[in-house]
Amino acid sequence: MAYAEKVPSPNGDYYRGRYKGAEGGYLTVRDEQGRVIRFALKQDAKNAAGDRESDVRNGRTPEVPSEVTFGEWAEEWYGGLSLAWSTMANRRRHLDDVLLPFFSEKQLADISETMIGEWEMSERKRGSAPASIATWRGTLHTCLEDAVPRHIGTNPARRKGNRGKRAGKGKGRGPEKPFTNALGVLLISERMAILTGRDDEFVMGEMSFWAALRLGELTGLERQYLRPRGLRVEWQLHQLDLQAAKDDESAVLAAMRAEAPGGLLRCPPKDDSYGDVTLAPFAVQMLEDFAAARPSQACPCHGKAYLFRGAGVPAGGRVPPGTVTLAEVAASAGVSPTTARKALTGAGGASDAVRRRVQ
Numbered sequence: 001m002a003y004a005e006k007v008p009s010p011n012g013d014y015y016r017g018r019y020k021g022a023e024g025g026y027l028t029v030r031d032e033q034g035r036v037i038r039f040a041l042k043q044d045a046k047n048a049a050g051d052r053e054s055d056v057r058n059g060r061t062p063e064v065p066s067e068v069t070f071g072e073w074a075e076e077w078y079g080g081l082s083l084a085w086s087t088m089a090n091r092r093r094h095l096d097d098v099l100l101p102f103f104s105e106k107q108l109a110d111i112s113e114t115m116i117g118e119w120e121m122s123e124r125k126r127g128s129a130p131a132s133i134a135t136w137r138g139t140l141h142t143c144l145e146d147a148v149p150r151h152i153g154t155n156p157a158r159r160k161g162n163r164g165k166r167a168g169k170g171k172g173r174g175p176e177k178p179f180t181n182a183l184g185v186l187l188i189s190e191r192m193a194i195l196t197g198r199d200d201e202f203v204m205g206e207m208s209f210w211a212a213l214r215l216g217e218l219t220g221l222e223r224q225y226l227r228p229r230g231l232r233v234e235w236q237l238h239q240l241d242l243q244a245a246k247d248d249e250s251a252v253l254a255a256m257r258a259e260a261p262g263g264l265l266r267c268p269p270k271d272d273s274y275g276d277v278t279l280a281p282f283a284v285q286m287l288e289d290f291a292a293a294r295p296s297q298a299c300p301c302h303g304k305a306y307l308f309r310g311a312g313v314p315a316g317g318r319v320p321p322g323t324v325t326l327a328e329v330a331a332s333a334g335v336s337p338t339t340a341r342k343a344l345t346g347a348g349g350a351s352d353a354v355r356r357r358v359q
Helices: 042-057 070-079 085-103 113-126 130-145 182-196 200-210 215-219 251-259 281-292 326-333 337-345 352-358
Strands: 003-007 014-020 026-028 230-233 236-239 264-267 275-278
Touching: 003 042, 014 042, 070 085, 070 130, 085 113, 085 130, 085 236, 085 264, 085 337, 113 130, 182 200, 200 215, 200 281, 215 236, 230 281, 326 337, 326 352, 337 352
Parallel strands: none
Antiparallel strands: 003 014, 014 026, 230 275, 236 264
């Protein structure tokens, strides 16, 4: 049973945590460098020893520290995932754009809470949004958790409970987000339609407000899911960042490209949020009139009859001479389109060197 032991010292007494090892004898809680951790409080020492003993019982303590680097493990870990394609694409982007540039050459055994804190601080200095940093840390946590116990004894990205300030940690709290009203969405949708010269963007803008649909659910709205009093949320179209991975021949990305060769993947709505949406009579009439004025047959390329059309090529049937796409800018700068977009918009997540190269 884990316990705390008081140790007299000329520099001040302290407590050390003792726990039962795999061979039956008792061991002392140590840090990543093998040094005995000196606890000021008895309860802290006992808790740490209890955590280590739990790791031993569940086989989460490797006998020999691993020399595998994060970059090597990340590739092996990603290759073994079997998740929704949209999640796979997001994990790939988190690794390539954020985590690997910082942790790639670090050995798994050397990654510590302090190092992860330094990474978070560097992202904040770059201007990355707190929500983005939290998402990236979630991917880091999952990746390192799957390395236990094969390469590391404990996950350094695991957050300990009841640490830090409590203020502002309540669910749903945070700065108020800008939001428009009925008149605002009408004016925004009108300007969208003026820019494209189509009604599609006007109706999409209105439906995003009155039906509270995400962009993927709007673009993935099929005619068969229109209802007499509203619509049914059944699918969404998710855009995969295949351009950034065009030279990667991994089995995961090869399968992803095969299923969504154009980069648009038909998948369930986020968080499986299926359901019927009841609309106001004027919104139902708008959808019915819009659908009646457009062809109802399925597209021969994918066999689906989507309500809203893609923008396609500009007027004239071809890209105007001199037009440069974001993908071409990214390829020229040697980065992914996501990183190029961040560098051009100043959204954070791109270093100063990368931002200058893209610009």
